Amino acid sequence: MARIAVIGPGAVGSVFAALVSEQKDHDLVVCARSVPPDKIVVESESGTRVCIPDAILADPAEVGEPVDWVFLAIKAHDTAGAARWLAGLCDERTTVVVLQNGIGHQARVAPHAPTSVVLPAIVWCPSEVVGDGRVSLRGPVRVGVPDSPAGSDLIDLLDPTEARVELVADFTTHAWRKICANVVAGLMVLTERRAEVFSLAGMRALAHQLACESASVGKAEGARLDVRAVADAIIAELVSMPSDMGTSMLFDRLAGRPTEWREIHGVVQELGKSHGISTPALDVIVPLLQATSGRQEQG
Numbered sequence: 001m002a003r004i005a006v007i008g009p010g011a012v013g014s015v016f017a018a019l020v021s022e023q024k025d026h027d028l029v030v031c032a033r034s035v036p037p038d039k040i041v042v043e044s045e046s047g048t049r050v051c052i053p054d055a056i057l058a059d060p061a062e063v064g065e066p067v068d069w070v071f072l073a074i075k076a077h078d079t080a081g082a083a084r085w086l087a088g089l090c091d092e093r094t095t096v097v098v099l100q101n102g103i104g105h106q107a108r109v110a111p112h113a114p115t116s117v118v119l120p121a122i123v124w125c126p127s128e129v130v131g132d133g134r135v136s137l138r139g140p141v142r143v144g145v146p147d148s149p150a151g152s153d154l155i156d157l158l159d160p161t162e163a164r165v166e167l168v169a170d171f172t173t174h175a176w177r178k179i180c181a182n183v184v185a186g187l188m189v190l191t192e193r194r195a196e197v198f199s200l201a202g203m204r205a206l207a208h209q210l211a212c213e214s215a216s217v218g219k220a221e222g223a224r225l226d227v228r229a230v231a232d233a234i235i236a237e238l239v240s241m242p243s244d245m246g247t248s249m250l251f252d253r254l255a256g257r258p259t260e261w262r263e264i265h266g267v268v269q270e271l272g273k274s275h276g277i278s279t280p281a282l283d284v285i286v287p288l289l290q291a292t293s294g295r296q297e298q299g
């Protein structure tokens, strides 16, 4: 039996809450920011999961004991806002699985859980909130984590579920491969269109350019990427997606919420600059993403 907390019952958090709650012997607490629903419903091709956690909290003051596992499933820019949850839920027995796109998971989260193990996770979980407490999951759930004792423990925890956990020897390369795709997804944000937008040849060309720029920066950061092969593969993935598939960043844009542009596009652009790598397409889309992000961006 493990005590598990999920912080952020949005798309990804709801899916992980539903998966772990299928193992009845775990104790599950869900920590929300807005008024939480009393149950979580995840709809997927394999059926509908209804998750009724042992506790659903909206105030960090209500946290009792620290837990064994925290699944942190909030947007990267909201991490500091979860500090009080992490303070109450974490101690030296806790592993915090950071289910976020981007890089720098450890640096972002460790200050808020200084005695815990922080496990960065690159997650594939094509999911969308479609109603109050209702999430649509449109593909397999996969998680890549560094090859480590905590990663092995995560495999044991999630093994009975549909989620597949991969221990990754070269996490830098793994994370950068995903970031390249996340950068390209910025085009869905700017056009406010789903994957069908990549039926346009011009959008595919721009996506390819962005993927090449990002992979070049990743290479300079130590990722072992074949720049052209990565970009080709990303375009192939985009055109093979269902045309109505979106991304988390697009859903934020459509809802008028802040997007993760700074933690994805901004970081890649900055690192590119620091390596002297030219990123002309990124240099155009970064200010556009900043200007269209839901919070009043200044400076």
Ligand SMILES: NC(=O)c1ccc[n+]([C@@H]2O[C@H](COP(=O)([O-])OP(=O)(O)OC[C@H]3O[C@@H](n4cnc5c(N)ncnc54)[C@H](OP(=O)(O)O)[C@@H]3O)[C@@H](O)[C@H]2O)c1
Pocket (backbone or CB within 6 Å): 007, 008, 009, 010, 011, 012, 013, 031, 032, 033, 034, 073, 074, 075, 076, 078, 081, 082, 083, 085, 099, 100, 101, 123, 124, 125, 126, 127, 128, 129, 247, 248, 260
């Ligand atoms: N969705 C996908 O398909 C997908 C796939 C792979 C990776 N990812 C990555 O996974 C991460 C999570 O994305 P998501 O799509 O699940 O986001 P999401 O649907 O927006 O869910 C985030 C949830 O966190 C909650 N939250 C924010 N601050 C909080 C706080 N201080 N305390 C408690 N809850 C808080 C939000 O509450 P409110 O309702 O109040 O906003 C929301 O319910 C992101 O880094 C994303 O890039 C997403």
